[in-house]
Every structure is written in structure tokens, then in C-alpha cells.
Amino acid sequence: xxxxxxxxxxxxxxxxxxxxxxxxxxxxxxxxxxxxxxxxxxxxxxxxxxxxxxxxxxxxxxxxxxxxxxxxxxxxxxxxxxxxxxxxxxxxxxxxxxxxxxxxxxxxxxxxxxxxxxxxxxxxxxxxxxxxxxxxxxxxxxxxxxxxxxxxxxxxxxxxxxxxxxxxxxxxxxxxxxxxxxxxxxxxxxxxxxxxxxxxxxxxxxxxxxxxxxxxxxxxxxxxxxxxxxxxxxxxxxxxxxxxxxxxxxxxxxxxxxxxxxxxxxxxxxxxxxxxxxxxxxxxxxxxxxxxxxxxxxxxxxxxxxxxxxxxxxxxxxxxxxxxxxxxxxxxxxxxxxxxxxxxxxxxxxxxxxxxxxxxxxxxxxxxxxxxxxxxxxxxxxxxxxxxxxxxxxxxxxxxxxxxxxxxxxxxxxxxxxxxxxxxxxxxxxxxxxxxxxxxxxxxxxxxxxxxxxxxxxxxxxxxxxxxxxxxxxxxxxxxxxxxxxxxxxxxxxxxxxxxxxxxxxxxxxxxxxxxxxxxxxxxxxxxxxxxxxxxxxxxxxxxxxxxxxxxxxxxxxxxxxxxxxxxxxxxxxxxxxxxxxxxxxxxxxxxxxxxxxxxxxxxxxxxxxxxxxxxxxxxxxxxxxxxxxxxxxxxxxxxxxxxxxxxxxxxxxxxxxxxxxxxxxxxxxxxxxxxxxxxxxxxxxxxxxxxxxxxxxxxxxxxxxxxxxxxxxxxxxxxxxxxxxxxxxxxxxxxxxxxxxxxxxxxxxxxxxxxxxxxxxxxxxxxxxxxxxxxxxxxxxxxxxxxxxxxxxxxxxxxx
Amino acid sequence: xxxxxxxxxxxxxxxxxxxxxxxxxxxxxxxxxxxxxxxxxxxxxxxxxxxxxxxxxxxxxxxxxxxxxxxxxxxxxxxxxxxxxxxxxxxxxxxxxxxxxxxxxxxxxxxxxxxxxxxxxxxxxxxxxxxxxxxxxxxx
Numbered sequence: 032x033x034x035x036x037x038x039x040x041x042x043x044x045x046x047x048x049x050x051x052x053x054x055x056x057x058x059x060x061x062x063x064x065x066x067x068x069x070x071x072x073x074x075x076x077x078x079x080x081x082x083x084x085x086x087x088x089x090x091x092x093x094x095x096x097x098x099x100x101x102x103x104x105x106x107x108x109x110x111x112x113x114x115x116x117x118x119x120x121x122x123x124x125x126x127x128x129x130x131x132x133x134x135x136x137x138x139x140x141x142x143x144x145x146x147x148x149x150x151x152x153x154x155x156x157x158x159x160x161x162x163x164x165x166x167x168x169x170x171x172x173x174x175x176x177x178x179x180x181x182x183x184x185x186x187x188x189x190x191x192x193x194x195x196x197x198x199x200x201x202x203x204x205x206x207x208x209x210x211x212x213x214x215x216x217x218x219x220x221x222x223x224x225x226x227x228x229x230x231x232x233x234x235x236x237x238x239x240x241x242x243x244x245x246x247x248x249x250x251x252x253x254x255x256x257x258x259x260x261x262x263x264x265x266x267x268x269x270x271x272x273x274x275x276x277x278x279x280x281x282x283x284x285x286x287x288x289x290x291x292x293x294x295x296x297x298x299x300x301x302x303x304x305x306x307x308x309x310x311x312x313x314x315x316x317x318x319x320x321x322x323x324x325x326x327x328x329x330x331x332x333x334x335x336x337x338x339x340x341x342x343x344x345x346x347x348x349x350x351x352x353x354x355x356x357x358x359x360x361x362x363x364x365x366x367x368x369x370x371x372x373x374x375x376x377x378x379x380x381x382x383x384x385x386x387x388x389x390x391x392x393x394x395x396x397x398x399x400x401x402x403x404x405x406x407x408x409x410x411x412x413x414x415x416x417x418x419x420x421x422x423x424x425x426x427x428x429x430x431x432x433x434x435x436x437x438x439x440x441x442x443x444x445x446x447x448x449x450x451x452x453x454x455x456x457x458x459x460x461x462x463x464x465x466x467x468x469x470x471x472x473x474x475x476x477x478x479x480x481x482x483x484x485x486x487x488x489x490x491x492x493x494x495x496x497x498x499x500x501x502x503x504x505x506x507x508x509x510x511x512x513x514x515x516x517x518x519x520x521x522x523x524x525x526x527x528x529x530x531x532x533x534x535x536x537x538x539x540x541x542x543x544x545x546x547x548x549x550x551x552x553x554x555x556x557x558x559x560x561x562x563x564x565x566x567x568x569x570x571x572x573x574x575x576x577x578x579x580x581x582x583x584x585x586x587x588x589x590x591x592x593x594x595x596x597x598x599x600x601x602x603x604x605x606x607x608x609x610x611x612x613x614x615x616x617x618x619x620x621x622x623x624x625x626x627x628x629x630x631x632x633x634x635x636x637x638x639x640x641x642x643x644x645x646x647x648x649x650x651x652x653x654x655x656x657x658x659x660x661x662x663x664x665x666x667x668x669x670x671x672x673x674x675x676x677x678x679x680x681x682x683x684x685x686x687x688x689x690x691x692x693x694x695x696x697x698x699x700x701x702x703x704x705x706x707x708x709x710x711x712x713x714x715x716x717x718x719x720x721x722x723x724x725x726x727x728x729x730x731x732x733x734x735x736x737x738x739x740x741x742x743x744x745x746x747x748x749x750x751x752x753x754x755x756x757x758x759x760x761x762x763x764x765x766x767x768x769x770x771x772x773x774x775x776x777x778x779x780x781x782x783x784x785x786x787x788x789x790x791x792x793x794x795x796x797x798x799x800x801x802x803x804x805x806x807x808x809x810x811x812x813x814x815x816x817x818x819x820x821x822x823x824x825x826x827x828x829x830x831x832x
Numbered sequence: 833x834x835x836x837x838x839x840x841x842x843x844x845x846x847x848x849x850x851x852x853x854x855x856x857x858x859x860x861x862x863x864x865x866x867x868x869x870x871x872x873x874x875x876x877x878x879x880x881x882x883x884x885x886x887x888x889x890x891x892x893x894x895x896x897x898x899x900x901x902x903x904x905x906x907x908x909x910x911x912x913x914x915x916x917x918x919x920x921x922x923x924x925x926x927x928x929x930x931x932x933x934x935x936x937x938x939x940x941x942x943x944x945x946x947x948x949x950x951x952x953x954x955x956x957x958x959x960x961x962x963x964x965x966x967x968x969x970x971x972x
Contacts, residue, residue, distance in 0.1 A: 707866035711858075715874045719961070726968060787930035787944050789864040796868065797946040797953070798928045804949075805911050805926065808956040812904045815960040819901065819967045 034092040036106040039076055040160055043069055043153030047146045054142035062141045063131035066149065070123035073156075077116045084110045084535040091162065091226075100165075101223050107162035110535025114374065115159035115283075115290055117532075118381050122282040123152050125510035129389050130274035132507035133396060144184060144272070151177035155283050159290055164213040164223045171209070171255075174284050175202045181279060182271040194267035197602070201254050201264045209251025209291075215244035216298070229297045229542065236301045245299050248291065249308060256288025258346065259316040262339040263598045269331040273392030276331060281338050281384035286377065289342065292349055293373075293540045300353035300541075310350025310449070310464070316343025318467050321474035325582075326589045330391040330401040330486065333478050334384065337427065340475060341380045344442060347468070348373035351445045355541055366448060367541065372441030374536045378528065379426065379434040379521060386514035387423040387482070390416055393507055394486060399497035403481065408491030413502050415512070417487045422515040426522070428479035428575075429472060429568060434521040436568070439472065443564040469567055476575030477582070630750055637753040640761060650760060653767025662703050670696050683728055691721040708792045837886065844886035851879040859954055863942075869950035873957025880962060889969055900962040907955030914949045 046069045054062045083090060090108040097103075108116075127148070134141060154177060157170030175198075183195035213223070219235045220228045235241055252258075257265040268280050279285070292309055299305040320340025327333040352370030393416050394409065395401045410417045422433060429439030446465040493499065502508075521528065538545055578585070620631070644650050670693065677689035694717030701710035778791050778799070788794035796804050859872025884892050915926040930944035 708868065708871070711866060711871045712874070715871065715878065719874075723968075786928060786946065787863070787942055788946070790862060790866060790868070792866075793862045793868040793950075794946070796870075797949050801915070801926045801928065801946075801949055804953060805915065808911060808953055809908060811960045812908055812956055815901070815904060815963040818964050822967050822971050 032092070033094050034106070035076075036090065036092045036108065036160070037094050037104065039073055040106060040156045041153060042073060043149040043156070047149035047153070050145045050149065051142040054145075058136075061131050061136045062145050063127055063134070066145045067124065067127045067131070069149065070120045070127060070152065074117065074120035074124055077113060077120055080108050080113050081531055084108065084113050085531050087535065087538060096163075096166065101217075102165045103163055103224075104166050105162035105224060106160050107226065108160060109539045110532070110537070111290070111293055111539035112160045114378070114532050114536045115286070116156055118286075118378070119152060119155045119159065119283050122278060122381055122385055123148075125385065125513060126274045126278040126282075129277070129392070129507060129510040130272070132504055133274055133392055134272065144181075147177050147180040147184070148275070148278070151181065151279065151284070155287065158287055162225050164216065164225065164228075167225075168206070168210050168213060171251075171287065172203070172206055174287060175199065175206055175255075178202070178268070178279050178284055181275045182268045184272055184275065185270070188270065190267075191270040194264070194270040198264035198268045200606070201261055205251040205254025205261065207251075208247045208254075212244045212246075212248035212251065215240045215247065219244070225294060225298075232298045232301065235298075241299075241302070242304060245302070245305055246308075248295060248299075249305075249312075252288035252291040253312060254288070255291075256285050256342050256346065257316075257339045258288070258312050258343060259319050259339075260598050262316060262320065262336075263602055265339055266327075266332055266335040269329070269335050273331070273388060273395065276334075277385050277388035277392070280335065281388050282381040285338060285342055286345075286381075289345055289349065289377065292346060293536075296349065296353055296540050297542050300356045303357075306350050306353040308350070309353065310347045313343045313345070313347030313350055314446075314464055314467050314471075316340065317347060318343075318471040318474075321471045321478065324478040325474055325481070326586075327478075328403050330394060330403060330406075330482065331388070333403075333482055334387055334391060337387075337475070337478060338380075338384060340471065341376070341384065341427070344468075344471075345373050345377055345380065347464070348376065348442060348445050349540075351449050351464075352540070354449075356543060366445070367537070367544070368441060369445035369448070370537050370540055371533060372438055372445055374533045374540075375434075375441065375525070375528070376438035378532070379438050379518070382514050382517045382521065383423040383426040383433075383435060386419055386511040386518070387427065389507075389511040389514070390420045390423060393503045393511070396507070397498070397503055398500045400495075403485040405492060405495040406486045407489040408487070409500060410487040412491075412500050413487070415502060415508050417483075419508070419511045419515050420483050420487060422518055423511075424479040424483045426518045427482075428476045429571065432522050433518050434525065435518075437522065437525055440564045440568065442468065443472075443567050444562075447563055465567075469571065472567075472571045473575045473578065476571050477579045480575070480579045481582075626747075630746065633750050633754050637750070637757050640757050641753075644757075644760060644764065649768075650764050651767050652763055655767075660703075663700075666696055666699055666703070683731075687721060687724045687728060690724065691717060694721070706792075708790070841886045844882055848879050848883060851875060851882065855879065859950070860947075862950060863944060863946065869953030870957055872950075873954040874961065876954070877958050877961035877965075880958075881965060884965065884969065889966065900959045900966065902959075904956050904959030904963060907952045907957075907959055909952075910955060911949055911952030914945060914952065917945075 046066070050062060050066065053065050080090065090106075092106045094104040094106070127145075130144070130148075134144060151174060154170045154173035158167055158174060161167040161170060179195050179199040182198055183191045185191045216228055217223055219238045219240055220231050222228060222231075254261040265280055265285065269276055271280070296305075317340050320336045320338075320343055324333050324336035324340060327336060348369045352366055352368075352373055355366035355370065391401060394406065394413070397413065397416075398406065398409070400406065426433035426435035429435045443465065446468040449464045491500075620627070622628075673689050673692045673696065677686050677693070680686050680689065694713065698710045698713040698717065701707075701713055778795060782788050782791045782794040782799075786794045786798040788798070855872050855875030855878075858867035858875055859869060860867075862868030862872065880892070880896070883896075918925060918927040921927075926949070928944065928946040928949070930942055930946070932940055932942050934940045
């Protein structure tokens, strides 16, 4: 049944239809203002579900799509889905507001922009609120498609198209693999509904398809969420307009993979592999992203790698959180805390990363560049932007009193806890996690500081800027101001989120831990005493500051890596290599030479038939043959001799005459095998075809009429010999194994009694099987029409037909 | 004009009718003896080819102003028509029947609907053969 919830999910799609009309009919008003209403209404609409989910209720509404295949558009609102829905609509609202001031209504094709953006918004809502895996996959692919369109928004730029194609290839590859995983889940559980799969999760852990399904689905999640080594599309996606980068590539789409991991945690978390893979990939991505970010000189480049790194951090926490299913009881809150941290950081990251992207967009908009080597000293001319940057970056670096500090502390706690794992024989490796996490945090600190201080402090270089920098209009600043306000609010009062948003989301991720009426204990606070996490943070700040100040001295370390070993290089080589190899492969056998194609066909014919003949043990020789008369022997000798002449003669004329002789000999065979009708027809038809051959010969161009030796090719010889032998073998086998009695006995009696004819052949042709004859004369008529048209309807000068 | 082909042309005038007669014989005989629409049609066509050899295309077209493409079409229509005709009697497509009748001069004869179908085959074969030969012959 269609409900308001379904309408809310598809509302952006419906609105997208009207965007071009509004753009054309009301050109005076920036189209964004109309679009703004959609996420605003949806945000308010989804807010009213907060009391529902925080009291552990869920809302499910089913709308049949393909009921016979078990595919229903089932909207399911629970804590996790609602958290994402609020992020999507909330950030969406701010991004649309920002884009109204960012994109000029005179210069840009706003109708395209907002249509794609609304498509994306609807698809994202569909992903997070669908309970049916196939519907989820459908929306998932629409996010890939609309993201592709948004990245290539300035399609006249080469780099935009490159980035769009790259992200498309990688995310669609992952999406397709995910579909395979979904189908495997269906094969194991017999349902596409996530809730039902979760309910039967305990039964499928030992199924053969369990691990393959997990790996394929994780591939989809990792490619979408830009995890190492699939993160390479995200930095190139920065060619998109900045509102798009802020929305898709920091707050929403890249979190779709995280959503999927969190959503399917109750299914897969029973296995240790899930935990180690998710946590392992997350921690590697965290390190690699933050390490690579320091190398960047483009503001959005830094932010892209920073996003990669933060996503890795969230994933690693989700991975550790999965351990709770194995070890925790409700009293011992050790690993559950990691899940809390993951969700909290998910929210925090959306706030500070969104504001930082908008800050980068403002800097780009007002100075004309995003290159930190050309920027500097903007603090005095752009004080508000500077404030935004400071709050966002410090929160990202994990400095108090912002919300990033809280989630970073909780992250360290989770990573320290992982060392106490005693299971899966991985305890010795567990100690690596906090070390890597700590080093990665140092790099996070360095690039966060670069982001602020390289852009806003130091000496301004007006000669390097295209325009004179000044503060952005208020409308543009409004969205980032709201976001950084949230950074501060969540920093000081983290517990306003605790039981409204975070705890219900945790209940969706770890449902098996909760008994009836129980709830998780969530308490996020600044001061937790002199613990190891605090020392780690102090170490991050201390060493990070030292390293940032000495950046010039050690930045050369990045040049140590040869550029031929980078993942981008490997991707480019792969794409180019695949194209090259496939074109070489195609070129190797598609030679446009009919000789070669015939060789393939005949070779396949021989191989397939001989294989089947002997594999199925079908070859047999039965001695029961009719006696051979002298006439047959003589005619066979003539036949063979003539065939050899036709093959080895140098003159075409001789070959034609030889073919005629062959035809007449066959007519004689018909005579001695007592087939007078066949003999008559064969004689006349052979005459006609020899005449036609002679006609062809007469019209040959002079140049090729000279005598030619038949060139001997060993391959042709072998293939033709093999074809001859194959057919002979099959003929012998077929003759010696008659499984059924022939129906020929029926006709002699019936042709006179039932059809009134004594010529059995003719009676079969016109009466018993007249239908064949009807179509054969049609074939003749078509042949005549073909010859007539080929000769009469030639186009002038087009002899290559 | 090949004015010196007197012997060929004269012989053709006689032989033509013998071949035509033989082809008609082959055609009608087909139900009981070797022959039938296909062979009959080919022989009729060969009689006309002989005419083409002895004279020329223009001449043959003047004495036989027939479009052989239409002959092909007429043959196909006849064959399909006999098939459709069986619907009038409520039997499946292309059902054939036969019976014996007594005619004033000829005596008792067997008439079969299969012969009508064979007429179609006969006409198609003549039409096809001569369309091909005329088309190729007129090609420059």
C-alpha cells in the first residue's frame, strides 16, 4: 500500500520532473529556492519519527512492486535509517541553500544541476529506508548514476569527464558485486527483506555461500565508501561543483557503504572474518587517506583524502563494534562503545566536513583558486570564513572543545580495546590497530593545520590571485555557519543526541544484544580522567605540531614513492591496458578474411563433433551393408578422380567442367540407385549451374583470369581432411546405429490408396509434405527476385555492395 | 541479327514444340510416373531458352510479351491458393484430395487437387528460371 512514507522517499524524484519547467518559466528566480522546499519539508517530516524510533518502535510500510518475485518497495524506518534520512535531508537543505549563492543563475545550467541533485537525494533516501535488498540495489545504482552526472556537471572539462568515468567504473563495479551478494543472501534465506534475513542470520553462518556473500557485499560497500584501494575515484570526483562535493562526497553518498555495513552487521557480525575485514580495511584506509592528504596542495584534494581517511575510521569502529556480539554482556560495555563512537563520528564528520567543503568553495569563489601554494593571509579579509575553517579543522583534528575531540577519544578507546581480543588467533595483530590509528591521527592533525594555516595565515599574495579577495555574501556563509554551530553544540552537549539518535541507531546495528525493554547506555562526556586515550591525544597534538612546523624538511619523503606504483597509475594502466588487450584480441581473430572465419567454423565443427562422438561413445561400425555392384565402383572411381582434378587443376575452366562431370556422375548415381525424379532434376539443374559458372568465368576481370597454382596451406589441408573424416565417421556411425524403424514403409501403400498417385516421390512432395514444397518454391522466387534486384538496381559507382 | 543461323532457327521452330509437348507430358504425368511440376517447369523453361539462343532477347520478348516475375508471383499465389482452398471444406491447410470422373471423349480420368498445387510449382519454376536468365542476359 502506498503511504506518506513512500511518497516522502520518492518526492525528490517527482520534484525533479518540475525543475526544468521552473527554470524555463521563472528565469528571474534562482531555481534553487524552489528546490530548497523539498529537503526542508522532508527534514521536518522525518523529524517527527524521532519519538517513534527513540522508543524502539519501527515503522514499516509495504508497497508491492513485483510481488511474484518477492520484491516489494518496503519502507522501514528505524534508528539507523532515520539517522541517515535526517543527515540526507538536513545536509541536503543546507547544500541547496549554499548552492543558490554558489552557482550563478545566468551562467550555469541550473535545471541540470537541481534535477541531478534531487535524483540523488531521492535515491539516497531510498537506499537508507528500503528494507528490500533489490529495491536498495536499485536506489544504490541511481546514486551512482546521479553522482556520475553531478561530477561531470561541467562536462566540457576533460578532468570532469575523467573523474566521472572513474567513479562510475569503480562504484558500479562494486554495486554489481553487491547485487551478486544480495542474490546469494536470497539463495540462503529465501527472502529479500533485510529484517527477515536478520531474523534468520543465526542459521546461515555455516552456509557455503555465507563468506562469498559477505565478501561481495563488502566489495560494494568499500567501493562506494572509498575504502583502500578503491578510494582513488574520490579525489578525482572533486571536479564536481563544490556543493556536490560537500553533499555527495563528504556527507551522504560515501556513507552509503558505511550504512550498508552497519545495516548488515546483524547478519554477518557472527563471523570473525567480518570483524577483521571491516576493521582492517578501515584502519588501512584511515592511515593511507591521512598520509596522502598531507601531500595535497589543492584544498578539495586535502578534503577528499581526509574524507577517505575519516570514512576508514568510522568503518574500523564499526568493525570493532561487531566484536560486541561475541564478547559483551550488557554490563560490560567494552566493544559496544566502538559502535557508539562510529555513529557519533558519522554525525560529526557530516557536520565538520560539510562546513569545510563549503569553506573551500567560498575560498575558491572569492579568490579564484584552491591551491594552497597561492593562498595565504586571508584571515583579515575573510574573518568569518576563517572562523568556520578553524572550527571545522580543529574538530577534524580532534581538538577540544569540538565534537571531533569526543569521537576521536572514543575511537582511541575502541582501538585500545581491540588489543584485548583473545579470539580468532589475531590477538598478536590486534596491537597494531591502536598504533596505526595513532600515527594516522598525527597525519590528520597535520593536514587539518595545513588547511587552516596555509590558507588563512602568512602573507597574502595578491599577485597570484585572479581576483581581489573579499568576504563572501552572507547567504553563502549561512550554511557553513549552521554546520559549525552544530559542531560546537554537539561538542559541548553531546548527550542531546545520545538517546534520540545514537542509541536507536545502535539498536539497529546490534539488535541481538538487547533484551525486551532494554537499551544501550550512551554517555559521551569530555573528561574521563587521566586515561591512555588522553595521553594519546596529547601525543598527537605534540608530535603533530612538531611535524607540521618541520613539514618543509620531510615533505620530500613523498617523492620516494615511484609514481608508477601509485594506485591511480595502476588504474589508468588497467583501463588503457584492458582497451588495448581487447582491441588486440579482437584484431587477432576478427581479420575480416572469410578464409579465417571458415577455418574457425570448420575447426569448431570438427572439435565439437569428434569430442561428442567419442566422449559419448557413439562411434560404431556395423558390418551390415548392401553388396557393392560394379557400376557403383566405376562411378565412385569417376567421382574421386574428377574431384581430384577439380582440386588440383590450374585452370578455372577445367574446374568448372570438372564440377559438371561431378554433377552428371551424381545423376548417374541417382539412376542406379533408382531415383528417376532426382536424376532428371539433377541433370537439368547441373546444366543450368554449369552455364552460370561459365557466365561467371566469362565475366572475371582479365587480371585474375590467368592460370594460378592452388596454393597449398598445411592448415587448410588438415582442417579439410579433418572435416571429411568427421563427416565420414558420423555417416558410418549413423548408418550402423538405427534406433527406430524407418517410416518409409508407410508411403508405398498410402500414396496410391490415400493420395491417388503412383509416383511416390511426387505424392510426398505435393501431398504428404506439400508445405515444404510451398516454402521451397518461395525460396526460388526470393532467389530470382534477389538476382533481379542485384543486377538491375545497382547504384552508380557502388560496386562494393 | 544473326542472319546466317538459318539451320539453328529452323530446327528450333520444330524442336521447340517437341520440347514443350514433352514438358507438358512430364508435368501431367508426374502423379504416376517420374516427372511433375519441377521437371516440367524446367523443361518448358529450357524450350524458351532454346528460343533465346536461336533468336535474341528482343525477339523473344516480342513474341512472348510476358513478365516472368509476374509468372513467379502467379505460381506462388496458385500454390498458396490451393492450400487456403482446403479451408473452404473445413480441413487443414494444404489438404489434397482426388477422385475419378468419366469424361465424354477421354474416358475415365483421375483428377487430383495436388495437380493444382503442381501448377503453382510449374509456374514458379518457369518464372524463376527465365527471370534469372533474362536478367543476366540483359546485363551489360
